[in-house]
Amino acid sequence: MSVSIQILKVEIEELKKKAAHQIKEIVFDNVETFRIKFLSRKGEIAILFEKLKEISVSEKPEAGKLLNELRNQITATFEKKLETLNQAKTESDNFVDVSLPGRTQKLGSLHPISQTMMEIEKIFYGMGFNSVVGPEIEDDFHNFTALNFPKNHPARDMQDTFFINEDILLRTHTTSVQIRAMELDKPPMRIIMPGRVYRNEAISSRSYCLFHQVDGVYIDKKVSMADLKGTLVSFAKQFYGSSIKYKIRPSYFPFTEPSLEMDITCFLCKGNGCKICKHSGWLEILGAGMIHPNVYKSVGINKNEWNGFAFGMGIERITLLRMGIDDIRMLYENDVRMLQQLA
Numbered sequence: 001m002s003v004s005i006q007i008l009k010v011e012i013e014e015l016k017k018k019a020a021h022q023i024k025e026i027v028f029d030n031v032e033t034f035r036i037k038f039l040s041r042k043g044e045i046a047i048l049f050e051k052l053k054e055i056s057v058s059e060k061p062e063a064g065k066l067l068n069e070l071r072n073q074i075t076a077t078f079e080k081k082l083e084t085l086n087q088a089k090t091e092s093d094n095f096v097d098v099s100l101p102g103r104t105q106k107l108g109s110l111h112p113i114s115q116t117m118m119e120i121e122k123i124f125y126g127m128g129f130n131s132v133v134g135p136e137i138e139d140d141f142h143n144f145t146a147l148n149f150p151k152n153h154p155a156r157d158m159q160d161t162f163f164i165n166e167d168i169l170l171r172t173h174t175t176s177v178q179i180r181a182m183e184l185d186k187p188p189m190r191i192i193m194p195g196r197v198y199r200n201e202a203i204s205s206r207s208y209c210l211f212h213q214v215d216g217v218y219i220d221k222k223v224s225m226a227d228l229k230g231t232l233v234s235f236a237k238q239f240y241g242s243s244i245k246y247k248i249r250p251s252y253f254p255f256t257e258p259s260l261e262m263d264i265t266c267f268l269c270k271g272n273g274c275k276i277c278k279h280s281g282w283l284e285i286l287g288a289g290m291i292h293p294n295v296y297k298s299v300g301i302n303k304n305e306w307n308g309f310a311f312g313m314g315i316e317r318i319t320l321l322r323m324g325i326d327d328i329r330m331l332y333e334n335d336v337r338m339l340q341q342l343a
């Protein structure tokens with residue numbers, strides 16, 4: 001049983017038409033379907049080639065030639081189509097739609113505590129102070145003893161301390177850094193010491209187990225209370241506004257003598273009385289005093305040659321007042337919605 005070349009010719013023409021039609025339909029996703037259907041080893045062209053065996057010897061050369069032409073033609077058309085598809089893809093990949101709106105980048109912002117801290121630092125830099133940092137894990141000597149807190153002195157009860165062992169603790173104030181600075185450097189010195197401090201207190205809207213302070217120290221020859229007052233008033237007016245009024249009250253700290261606290265008129269109610277200032281019209285903003293002779297003694301500075309003052313303030317309290325927030329915990333929850341409002 002042999003196949004006539006006439007029948008084969010008809011089948012070749014049909015396959016040509018079929019392939020030409022389907023090649024138009026090719027998109028990126030069905031390239032492989034077409035290739036398998038027509039050009040693979042078991043594809044439709046291969047099936048026609050199989051029929052060559054059944055063609056009579058005299059017609060075989062012509063039949064072979066026709067089949068080869070068919071295969072070459074479909075292969076060429078297919079490859080051309082592939083090339084067009086690839087080119088289109090490259091063009092669409094590189095296409096830039098200049099009419100699309102831009103994608104806005106979300107920017108982070110400084111935490112309110114950092115903002116307050118940096119503003120305070122800037123004011124003191126303007127008055128010739130340098131910034132110094134010290135360790136948060138401290139020993140008893142730097143945190144207490146050298147600052148004139150004798151062992152078993154009731155003053156130690158003023159601060160609830162996180163002790164790591166009998167001698168090592170988390171510093172309860174940045175005042176400890178002034179001892180480290182005085183050990184490392186000789187007077188005159190004019191430094192501020194910002195940082196994080198820890199107290200073992202019950203967490204509430206008014207207190208947290210950690211917070212931030214800025215301490216300052218000025219040691220030189222013949223430094224007086226007038227210099228202290230001038231520095232604090234200058235700071236307060238730059239930070240809270242030149243229209244504020246202030247008052248200075250006697251106070252007690254183990255490491256200063258005499259000691260004082262400074263109040264300013266409430267900047268929220270302008271001194272008329274509000275919830276924040278507990279209707280007194282005044283806000284307490286910092287503690288200060290002339291450095292106690294025992295502090296000089298503990299670091300080997302001659303108290304007859306040098307003297308100076310120290311001051312310190314809490315950052316959280318100032319930040320809460322300025323932001324009009326009444327819960328310190330909000331500063332530590334890192335709720336992005338709140339931070340965005342305060343940014």
Ligand SMILES: [Zn+2]
Pocket residue numbers: 266267268269270271272273274275276277278279281282
């Ligand atoms: Zn007020």
